[in-house]
Structure formats: C-alpha cells, structure tokens
Amino acid sequence: xxxxxxxxxxxxxxxxxxxxxxxxxxxxxxxxxxxxxxxxxxxxxxxxxxxxxxxxxxxxxxxxxxxxxxxxxxxxxxxxxxxxxxxxxxxxxxxxxxxxxxxxxxxxxxxxxxxxxxxxxxxxxxxxxxxxxxxxxxxxxxxxxxxxxxxxxxxxxxxxxxxxxxxxxxxxxxxxxxxxxxxxxxxxxxxxxxxxxxxxxxxxxxxxxxxxxxxxxxxxxxxxxxxxxxxxxxxxxxxxxxxxxxxxxx
Amino acid sequence: xxxxxxxxxxxxxxxxxxxxxxxxxxxxxxxxxxxxxxxxxxxxxxxxxxxxxxxxxxxxxxxxxxxxxxxxxxxxxxxxxxxxxxxxxxxxxxxxxxxxxxxxxxxxxxxxxxxxxxxxxxxxxxxxxxxxxxxxxxxxxxxxxxxxxxxxxxxxxxxxxxxxxxxxxxxxxxxxxxx
Numbered sequence: 001x002x003x004x005x006x007x008x009x010x011x012x013x014x015x016x017x018x019x020x021x022x023x024x025x026x027x028x029x030x031x032x033x034x035x036x037x038x039x040x041x042x043x044x045x046x047x048x049x050x051x052x053x054x055x056x057x058x059x060x061x062x063x064x065x066x067x068x069x070x071x072x073x074x075x076x077x078x079x080x081x082x083x084x085x086x087x088x089x090x091x092x093x094x095x096x097x098x099x100x101x102x103x104x105x106x107x108x109x110x111x112x113x114x115x116x117x118x119x120x121x122x123x124x125x126x127x128x129x130x131x132x133x134x135x136x137x138x139x140x141x142x143x144x145x146x147x148x149x150x151x152x153x154x155x156x157x158x159x160x161x162x163x164x165x166x167x168x169x170x171x172x173x174x175x176x177x178x179x180x181x182x183x184x185x186x187x188x189x190x191x192x193x194x195x196x197x198x199x200x201x202x203x204x205x206x207x208x209x210x211x212x213x214x215x216x217x218x219x220x221x222x223x224x225x226x227x228x229x230x231x232x233x234x235x236x237x238x239x240x241x242x243x244x245x246x247x248x249x250x
Numbered sequence: 251x252x253x254x255x256x257x258x259x260x261x262x263x264x265x266x267x268x269x270x271x272x273x274x275x276x277x278x279x280x281x282x283x284x285x286x287x288x289x290x291x292x293x294x295x296x297x298x299x300x301x302x303x304x305x306x307x308x309x310x311x312x313x314x315x316x317x318x319x320x321x322x323x324x325x326x327x328x329x330x331x332x333x334x335x336x337x338x339x340x341x342x343x344x345x346x347x348x349x350x351x352x353x354x355x356x357x358x359x360x361x362x363x364x365x366x367x368x369x370x371x372x373x374x375x376x377x378x379x380x381x382x383x384x385x386x387x388x389x390x391x392x393x394x395x396x397x398x399x400x401x402x403x404x405x406x407x408x409x410x411x412x413x414x415x416x417x418x419x420x421x422x423x424x425x426x427x428x429x
Contacts, residue, residue: 055305
C-alpha cells in the first residue's frame, strides 16, 4: 500500500471501518438483469482513507422547501392511499447519531406508479403526489416524513416480477466513505422471496436491516400508521490514520 | 451494523437531481471550469439513467469540514465542492467547478461516485488532471493503480474545460476504488 515515509504531523484523519462481507450486494448479480453490462469486471482497488474520503459536503437547510418532509401536502388536494409516518434515526456504526444531515427520499404512489416519464404501466398517476421528499436530521439524528404507503409494481426482470413496496433513501453522513443509497421495505412483504434486489444482499441479517418496523406507539389515532426505520452508516476505526508525506520528490 | 446499499433504480431522476446540482461553484465565479463526460456500459452504449456525484477540495486544497486536521476553512464564496448531475439521454453529465488544489502528499483530484439502475451500490473513481504529470508520479493512490490503467483516471483537456468519460465495463474500463 502506501510506502512508509516520514509521517507528516497534523494530518491525522479518521479511518472508516470496512463493512463485513455480505453486508452490501455484489455489483455482479445475475438475478438482476441490469447488472450484466454495468458491473466492472476488474477488481476495485482498495482506496486509502485520506482527506477527500473523510470529508463530505455540508448540505444545510437551504436545500429544503417548506413541505419537503410531508409528501401529502405538496399539492392542492391530498394524494390517494394509506397515510403513513416514516421516522427513525440516522446513526453511525458505533450507534452515534448523525445530526443535521440531509435525508432524501423518492417513491411510487399508492398504486405503485412513479411520476416518471418512463413509468408507463397501467396504474393511475396521482396528480396530488410527486413522491419526493427531503429533510434534515435533528440534533439527535432523528428524521420524520409523512407520506402514503407506496404500492408494489411490476417490472420485466423475470416472469411475473414485482418489486416489493419500498421507499428509496439517500444519505450523506459526514464523510465521502459514508455515502449510502438504500431502500426501505415494509414488514412481512410476501414479495420479498422473488425480488432479486432485496435478495442481492447476501447476509439475511443485513437484509432484515432494510425492513422497517410497524410502530404502534407513533401511530396517530384517526390519522396515520407509523413505521420506524433506523439507518446505519459506516463507523470509524478506533485508531486514526497518520497521513504520510509522499512529497519526497518535491 | 451498516444498512445495506440498494440500487437507485430507473427512476432516480424524480428524487435526486437538484436544479443547482451541476454547479459545485456559482456559475459566474471567475476560474470556473466545466468537467463533462459520458457514462458507457459494457456494450459501449451510453447509460442514460445514471447519476454522477463529485467531491473535492477547494483551490487551496482545503475542506470546509471539521475532520480536516489543518482546521476547517470556510469555502470560497459560492463554492460547494460537491456536484451532482444525472446523465441525459446520451449518457452525458457535466459539473461546473473550481479546480481542486493539491492536498499535502497528493496530486489534485476529485472523488467521483456513479450511481444508476443496474448498480447495486455506487462505484467510486477519481478524476486527475493532465497538467500535473509530475505530481502524479508521487501520488499515493495512482501508485496503487497498474500503470497501463492509470490513463482512465486522467481527464482530457478540451477547449471548454475537461472531459472525463466513465466506462463501467469492458475495454478501457475505468479504474474503480473500493472506498
């Protein structure tokens, strides 16, 4: 790896733990047809964590519009479907909250159709639902959205293929190493068994971490069901890394 | 235990693009340069449903971030350091930015994430610039890359900025990193 030279005092940067095998899907996954021409064939090269990798953009409240965390009030009328609250915490691998961090979501409507020009399957578009939300985590890493439960939808990956209902989540954390895009699923979905995207995650315990929990305590009487979904980004190594001065030919 | 990654799927363009996403710096900033390119798949076809994100130091090689051990510095006016651009129907993306400065021990570079349908997690690469051949010789990350593949990481200078194409698979496959 990096040739040992004189350490440069002051450039000590945190190191982020590599996730255990089986946590993330492989890029080459035959059951999901679209990976065939899009997965690199060469082995990726292990990137040391230096300054660019341990930093990330600070994306503030300026990114948010007034109703970005409530997908049911973005239009004149209310969207069709089951109103739900989706809430949880953004944590790092050591259980520490990630505060003031941007959370972005997008999803299909209650009928399972996305507001996207290429989504043409015969389910109704809902004029009162865009399916896009943004919020910031609070000081304790908490976030909350109000939305409608997305429907399942068919795709052409395999015979009679249906995606389980899901909400896409995009997270930044505080380092380039922590960038994560995932999908939140709903408990006990009968479509899990035939879904290659859900099952692309090799470790069954890791798969379960993508499934939200029905939260009766947060369910609001006469109003909305609640689901809890905590998201965990990579944690740091106990020992930081002393960056090395490679500038010996200067 | 980390939450697993999943693909952004085919409809990422409803959720992830920002109006100002391609502007890592405000468009009227002196010295702003355009970096553009095309994302290709293993058949050599453009990928029209990907998202390219860029992250980089400012022109002084500094970061507006508490984990920069030299101390966080406020970013130059209008500079975000982060760019985000979905690919168009021809697989093209572009980001307007200021060129990053050198970081002690490293040649100037930009970290890049590519997300898309068919990518179950992002792929990560780095953009380097052709003017810095001397610094490249001492760069600890380039040193990890087989010499015959390094050219995939070096942008090409053109009249209006730089071109950096991403080849996900096959001949001329871009070097990707396990971050």
